[in-house]
Amino acid sequence: MLKEYKTVTEVVGPLMLVEGVEGVNFEELVDIKLHTGEHRRGRVIEISKDRAMVQLFEGSTGINLEGTSVRFLGRPLELAVSEDMIGRAFNGLGEVIDDGPEIIPEDKRDVNGTAINPVSREYPSEFIQTGISTIDGLNTLVRGQKLPIFSGNGLPHNQVAAQIARQAKVLGDDEGFAVVFAAIGITFEEAQFFMDDFKKTGAIDRSVLFMNLADDPAIERLSTPKMALTCAEYLAFEKDMQVLVIMTDMTNYAEALREVSAARKEVPGRRGYPGYLYTDLSTIYERAGKLRGKPGTITQIPILSMPEDDITHPIPDLTGYITEGQIILDRGLYNQGIAPPVSILPSLSRLKDKGIGKGKTREDHADTMNQIYAAYASGVDARELQKILGDSALSDADLAFAEFAKAFEEKYINQGYYTNRSIEETLNLGWELLKIIPKSELKRIDDALIEKYMD
Numbered sequence: 001m002l003k004e005y006k007t008v009t010e011v012v013g014p015l016m017l018v019e020g021v022e023g024v025n026f027e028e029l030v031d032i033k034l035h036t037g038e039h040r041r042g043r044v045i046e047i048s049k050d051r052a053m054v055q056l057f058e059g060s061t062g063i064n065l066e067g068t069s070v071r072f073l074g075r076p077l078e079l080a081v082s083e084d085m086i087g088r089a090f091n092g093l094g095e096v097i098d099d100g101p102e103i104i105p106e107d108k109r110d111v112n113g114t115a116i117n118p119v120s121r122e123y124p125s126e127f128i129q130t131g132i133s134t135i136d137g138l139n140t141l142v143r144g145q146k147l148p149i150f151s152g153n154g155l156p157h158n159q160v161a162a163q164i165a166r167q168a169k170v171l172g173d174d175e176g177f178a179v180v181f182a183a184i185g186i187t188f189e190e191a192q193f194f195m196d197d198f199k200k201t202g203a204i205d206r207s208v209l210f211m212n213l214a215d216d217p218a219i220e221r222l223s224t225p226k227m228a229l230t231c232a233e234y235l236a237f238e239k240d241m242q243v244l245v246i247m248t249d250m251t252n253y254a255e256a257l258r259e260v261s262a263a264r265k266e267v268p269g270r271r272g273y274p275g276y277l278y279t280d281l282s283t284i285y286e287r288a289g290k291l292r293g294k295p296g297t298i299t300q301i302p303i304l305s306m307p308e309d310d311i312t313h314p315i316p317d318l319t320g321y322i323t324e325g326q327i328i329l330d331r332g333l334y335n336q337g338i339a340p341p342v343s344i345l346p347s348l349s350r351l352k353d354k355g356i357g358k359g360k361t362r363e364d365h366a367d368t369m370n371q372i373y374a375a376y377a378s379g380v381d382a383r384e385l386q387k388i389l390g391d392s393a394l395s396d397a398d399l400a401f402a403e404f405a406k407a408f409e410e411k412y413i414n415q416g417y418y419t420n421r422s423i424e425e426t427l428n429l430g431w432e433l434l435k436i437i438p439k440s441e442l443k444r445i446d447d448a449l450i451e452k453y454m455d
Contacts, residue, residue: 005070011063013263014219016042016054018070024052027076027112032056035067041093042219043077046264055260057093059217076112079227080105081234085208086178089195092212092224109234111226113287122290127355128244128299131167131420132160133412134342135349137430138369139327142355143170143242144290146300146323148250150316152309155329158190159417160340161248161303166203167420168244176241176296179207182228185221185252187214208235214252221256229287229298236296243296245288248303254281254315270314278318285322311346325349338414344376361423364453367445368430372408374444375437379405397441404436 003022010017016032030042032054046053054070079094082103089098094111096102124144129136141147151157165179181198183191191211198204208231212224225247232243247253254277261274269275288300302323306316309331320326330343356365382402386394394402412429415421421429431453434442442450 002071002073005072006068008063008065008068008070011060011065014056014060014217014260015045015263016056016060016063016070018052018054020050021047021052021072022050024072025074029073029075029077030054031071031073032063033069033071034062035064036062038062044072045260053264055219057217057219057223059219076110077223077226078108079111079230080108081231082106083235083239085231086235087205087207089209089211090227092184092210092216092220092227094210094227097211098209107234107238109230111223111230112283113226113230113233116286116289116291120292122292123354124290124297124299124351125354125360126297127171127360127423128242129167129169129171129423130164131422132163132340132342133415133421133426133429134340134344134347135164135327136421136423137365137412137426138344138352138372139325139347139349140352140355140361140365141168141299141301141349142351143299144288144297145325145349145351146285146288146302147325147327147349148316148319148323149301149303149327149329150311150319151303151305151329152331153305153307155305155331155334156340156417157248157303157305157329158186158193160329161246161301162194162197162203163340163417164244164301165198165207165246166201170242171423176239177206178235178241178243179203180210180228180232180235180243180245181207182210182212182225182245182247184212184224184247184249185214185216185256186212186249218256218259221253222260225250225253225284229284232298233287236298237291237294238296240295243298245298245300246303247284247300250281250302250304250319251307251315253284254304273314277314278321281315281318282322285319324351333409333413336409338409339416340413342413344373344413345380362427364431364445364449365423365427367449368427368434371434371442371444372412372430375401375404375434375441376408379403379408397438400437400441404433407436408433 007019028044032040040058042054042056124142126143128141235241236243290297325348328343333341379401382398
């Protein structure tokens with residue numbers, strides 16, 4: 001029998017204090033009945049002796065302390081999971097929002113997940129093709145990896161996210177591939193863009209959408225990525241699927257965390273964010289990977305917009321620590337009309353070496369990637385000198401590198417949001433562009449490969 005408490009003593013922002021409680025557990029789900037008869041939900045976030053701090057999912061507007069009763073349900077926040085979730089859209093609390101029938105669950109899962117023993121993890125080593133040359137060719141995504149995209153306000157990260165969701169696939173294994181898309185704190189317009197794009201291109205047929213809008217309560221924002229990852233874990237480890245989880249925008253998640261931390265009157269850490277931001281983000285990012293003996297995998301692409309394009313800001317900074325690389329979008333390239341505007345030189349995929357080469361992509365992949373990086377860096381430097389000193393002060397090789405950098409941005413990086421390039425097309429395009437550079441300067445490619453692919 002569940003006890004009903006009428007001892008609500010305080011409501012501050014999204015938090016409620018209940019006194020005189022017994023046998024209450026951390027993360028327990030709470031049912032709150034208002035004086036109007038309306039029911040709201042919450043979860044326990046702190047217990048001190050006989051006092052419980054409850055986080056409200058639907059906000060605290062209109063709560064009358066005297067007329068409010070609280071029941072602790074004895075279970076954590078759960079998501080009803082089923083294979084039928086593919087092709088459906090849900091809100092941040094896992095409720096159906098696409099006018100379709102309710103999901104008949106096969107199981108109910110705790111959204112906080114369960115810790116994975118590091119010993120049972122397998123090293124990510126299989127290539128995922130996104131169809132975007134700058135990722136596939138230079139910052140390769142590997143199955144089971146977590147590779148964030150660092151963007152800025154106003155940059156087209158939504159288009160990049162939609163493009164990856166449409167195009168991504170595991171080579172030779174199309175059957176069991178699914179995309180779990182979590183939109184966190186986005187505007188109605190952005191949500192509509194994703195829904196329309198997914199329906200128009202047919203990507204919805206293999207996707208599960210979790211939509212949390214900007215006007216939804218902050219607390220729902222905190223549960224959205226957990227809901228998405230719980231669904232992904234079920235599909236990957238129970239149904240043996242290859243799951244790609246895209247989460248945009250993690251900055252909104254961190255802001256909601258800061259809001260709740262401020263309401264709890266916690267001592268702030270860096271730039272006002274709570275001291276446990278690192279720990280909290282890691283509980284999300286570490287829910288990716290491949291388990292020994294299980295065919296299914298979870299690959300993560302979290303997207304975050306850096307406030308004021310500052311990569312030292314706590315959110316990108318801590319994200320970079322936890323994840324395995326970063327794809328950075330560049331405002332300068334965006335202003336030039338290059339799409340997607342991926343900044344090559346500071347971008348990195350730490351696991352790319354494991355997912356490329358003979359039998360995975362192609363034998364020339366590693367050499368061409370290193371050469372393109374080196375040539376583009378030399379080209380950017382030569383271009384700067386060209387502006388200051390003019391063409392006459394540059395050697396023939398420098399002029400060739402400057403030409404390469406220009407052609408590389410126009411043809412390789414600038415592919416648009418609806419061009420889906422295979423890895424072969426990307427590699428062949430790389431070779432085509434390397435022809436601009438004198439053969440004597442191709443110092444990072446094996447001579448046998450030059451003979452084979454340069455013709």
